[in-house]
Amino acid sequence: xxxxxxxxxxxxxxxxxxxxxxxxxxxxxxxxxxxxxxxxxxxxxxxxxxxxxxxxxxxxxxxxxxxxxxxxxxxxxxxxxxxxxxxxxxxxxxxxxxxxxxxxxxxxxxxxxxxxxxxxxxxxxxxxxxxxxxxxxxxxxxxxxxxxxxxxxxxxxxxxxxxxxxxxxxxxxxxxxxxxxxxxxxxxxxxxxxxxxxxxxxxxxxxxxxxxxxxxxxxxxxxxxxxxxxxxxxxxxxxxxxxxxxxxxxxxxxxxxxxxxxxxxxxxxxxxxxxxxxxxxxxxxxxxxxxxxxxxxxxxxxxxxxxxxxxxxxxxxxxxxxxxxxxxxxxxxxxxxxxxxxxxxxxxxxxxxxxxxxxxxxxxxxxxxxxxxxxxxxxxxxxxxxxxxxxxxxxxxxxxxxxxxxxxxxxxxxxxxxxxxxxxxxxxxxxxxxxxxxxxxxxxxxxxxxxxxxxxxxxxxxxxxxxxxxxx
Numbered sequence: 001x002x003x004x005x006x007x008x009x010x011x012x013x014x015x016x017x018x019x020x021x022x023x024x025x026x027x028x029x030x031x032x033x034x035x036x037x038x039x040x041x042x043x044x045x046x047x048x049x050x051x052x053x054x055x056x057x058x059x060x061x062x063x064x065x066x067x068x069x070x071x072x073x074x075x076x077x078x079x080x081x082x083x084x085x086x087x088x089x090x091x092x093x094x095x096x097x098x099x100x101x102x103x104x105x106x107x108x109x110x111x112x113x114x115x116x117x118x119x120x121x122x123x124x125x126x127x128x129x130x131x132x133x134x135x136x137x138x139x140x141x142x143x144x145x146x147x148x149x150x151x152x153x154x155x156x157x158x159x160x161x162x163x164x165x166x167x168x169x170x171x172x173x174x175x176x177x178x179x180x181x182x183x184x185x186x187x188x189x190x191x192x193x194x195x196x197x198x199x200x201x202x203x204x205x206x207x208x209x210x211x212x213x214x215x216x217x218x219x220x221x222x223x224x225x226x227x228x229x230x231x232x233x234x235x236x237x238x239x240x241x242x243x244x245x246x247x248x249x250x251x252x253x254x255x256x257x258x259x260x261x262x263x264x265x266x267x268x269x270x271x272x273x274x275x276x277x278x279x280x281x282x283x284x285x286x287x288x289x290x291x292x293x294x295x296x297x298x299x300x301x302x303x304x305x306x307x308x309x310x311x312x313x314x315x316x317x318x319x320x321x322x323x324x325x326x327x328x329x330x331x332x333x334x335x336x337x338x339x340x341x342x343x344x345x346x347x348x349x350x351x352x353x354x355x356x357x358x359x360x361x362x363x364x365x366x367x368x369x370x371x372x373x374x375x376x377x378x379x380x381x382x383x384x385x386x387x388x389x390x391x392x393x394x395x396x397x398x399x400x401x402x403x404x405x406x407x408x409x410x411x412x413x414x415x416x417x418x419x420x421x422x423x424x425x426x427x428x429x430x431x432x433x434x435x436x437x438x439x440x441x442x443x444x445x446x447x448x449x450x451x452x453x454x455x456x457x458x459x460x461x462x463x464x465x466x467x468x469x470x471x472x
Contacts, residue, residue, distance in 0.1 A: 002081030004059055007052050009069050012043055016380065019043045020068045020248055023174065030058045032078065039075060040174075044252030046383070047376050056080040068247060166196065173198050175343060175376070180205045249345040260407040263323070268402045269451055270438035273459040274425065275418050278302060279433050281465045294360045299418070300338065300392055301363030306461040307390055307413060308334050308355045308362075309468055314454040316446040317411040318387050328445050337386030337406060338366060339393075340373045347373050348406055350386040394418065400436045410445045413458065414438040435462065 009019060019041035026038045037049040038058070056078040063069050166184045173196060177184050182204045189196035246254050260266075279299075286296045311318045311334050319330045336354035340347050349369035354362055372378045389406045394417035403412040416436040423432035437459055441451045461468045 002056070002079045004077050004079050005054050005056075006077050007038075007054060007075050009041075009071050009073050009075050010050065011071055012041075012048060012050075012380070016043045016071070018068050018070045019048070021063050021065050022047065022178070023065055024061060025049070026058050026061075026076070028058050028061060032056065032058060041069075042248050043380065044249060046378055046380055050075070052076070052078065054078040054080055173201055176205075177201050180208065182208070249347065253346055256407050257404050260405050264321075264405050264407065265443045266405055266440050267443050267448070267451070268438055268440045269448065269455055270400060270414075270436060271455055271459050272434055272436050273462040274423055274432045275435045275462050276425075276433040278462050278465055279418065295364060297359050297363050298366070300390070301359045301366055302465075303392070303413075303415060303458075303462075304336055304338070304351070304354060304362045304366070304390055305357075305359040306458055306468060307336065307388065308357075309461065310454050310457045311388060312355065313457060314446075314450055316450050317441060317454055319410045319445050320387075320408045321410070321442065321444050331387045333387070335385050335387045336362070337389040337409075338369075339389065339391040340370055342373050342376070344376060347378065347383060348386060348389060349373055349378060349382055350384065352385075388412070391415065394435070400438055402438060403440045405440055405442060410442040411451075411454075412440050413455075414440070437462070 012019060020043075021039060022042050023040045024038070025040060026032055026036075032038060032052055032055060034053065034055040035051045036055075038052045040047065040049050042048075052075075058076055059079050060077045062074045062076060069075070174184070176182075176198065180201075182201055184196055184201075187196050187200050187204055188194065190200055191197045245251075282297060282299060282302060315330050316328075318334055319328055321327075322329055333353055334355040336351045337348040338351070340349060349366075349372070351357070351362055351365045351369070357365070369378070369382060372382065386406060386409060388409055389403075389412040391401075391403050391412055392415045393401050393403075394415055397417060399416040399419075401414045401416070403414040405412050414437070416438075418433050418435045420431050421434040423430055423434055425432055437455060439451055439455045439458075441454075457467075
């Protein structure tokens with residue numbers, strides 16, 4: 001006998017209430033092991049592979065790729081137990097039975113982390129009828145063996161059946177394939193052990209585009225003399241507007257920015273600063289050699305260290321507002337967020353306990369988090385809990401901006417590009433490295449005097465890095 005168990009979308013942590021199905025990793029009829037990833041979902045925070053706590057045969061899937069599901073909604077059902085006749089001989093008895101049932105682990109965040117087993121497929125008509133007729137139950141899992149059928153060998157071109165997970169590692173490669181409707185199961189990877197690389201997907205995209213172009217030329221050839229369709233009034237009809245769903249990361253960013261503008265009475269002040277000395281200090285730090293020389297320090301790391309020193313002097317800006325209690329909550333530590341642009345959109349990784357780190361340590365953590373952001377591997381915990389944000393929009397070649405506060409924080413420092421400009425230095429006109437700094441702040445936590453004091457201190461440290469040494 002077998003029992004059908006329903007696996008629901010688990011709580012992925014950090015207050016997330018829904019997720020979008022990006023890619024199914026199993027098909028109906030596949031044999032899955034306990035804690036094997038069965039679906040890849042995208043939340044407002046990160047991409048997650050969700051493991052199933054049951055071992056058995058997949059009997060149903062709920063939701064197509066691209067569908068959003070709330071936490072607690074059914075994901076799939078698994079038949080737990082042994083198919084009829086599993087003890088006899090025949091083509092289905094080519095492997096030792098393995099235990100099936102629930103792992104007992106709580107699926108929060110990224111799941112249980114157990115290694116995934118190789119997927120195999122059996123024909124649904126060989127399942128015990130009780131598999132499909134037994135009621136769905138969340139009761140304790142029956143510990144019964146599952147018979148694995150021989151692996152079905154199919155041609156690569158047949159995308160309807162898969163022998164196992166597609167050999168691709170990079171989330172960026174998966175996303176690139178989805179954006180261009182490339183079926184990874186139809187590609188032969190050129191990497192080690194058949195690993196699908198970005199170059200393989202790029203080739204498939206070029207081939208698809210060339211085929212589409214050739215097809216379009218053939219289709220257009222007979223009707224080139226035809227005029228475009230006209231509206232009843234004789235005016236050519238305009239093409240339909242494109243509608244892009246606000247969901248995933250983009251939807252989360254839209255909600256947060258809208259809430260910030262709605263709830264926070266923000267104001268912005270800015271100042272130009274001579275960054276020549278700061279750039280000279282950075283060059284000297286990175287030119288150091290010998291055993292005591294550490295990794296290279298970025299301008300962003302130096303600015304982040306300046307921000308932590310400024311927040312120690314002006315703690316009003318490292319706070320949040322409890323609107324229900326009508327209280328300003330000053331936070332004991334600085335968890336510094338920094339804006340990072342990725343293929344998934346704008347994300348804000350957080351450097352924990354930045355107030356306890358020096359410039360070198362902050363720079364190393366920024367580099368680590370930036371790489372995770374680039375590859376789409378940031379966890380929800382690494383994207384939440386910030387108390388102050390540093391936004392370097394100078395990398396886009398612009399001088400100034402009025403940043404929107406990252407709710408529920410109280411302030412954000414924006415940094416423009418550092419470029420040579422005419423500047424009065426020591427009473428004479430000279431060409432200096434100048435940067436514009438802008439501070440957007442919540443006017444409920446402080447007045448303009450405090451915000452101006454914070455920004456002036458940051459500018460003084462940029463112009464005279466020795467000022468910062470007095471606070472170390």
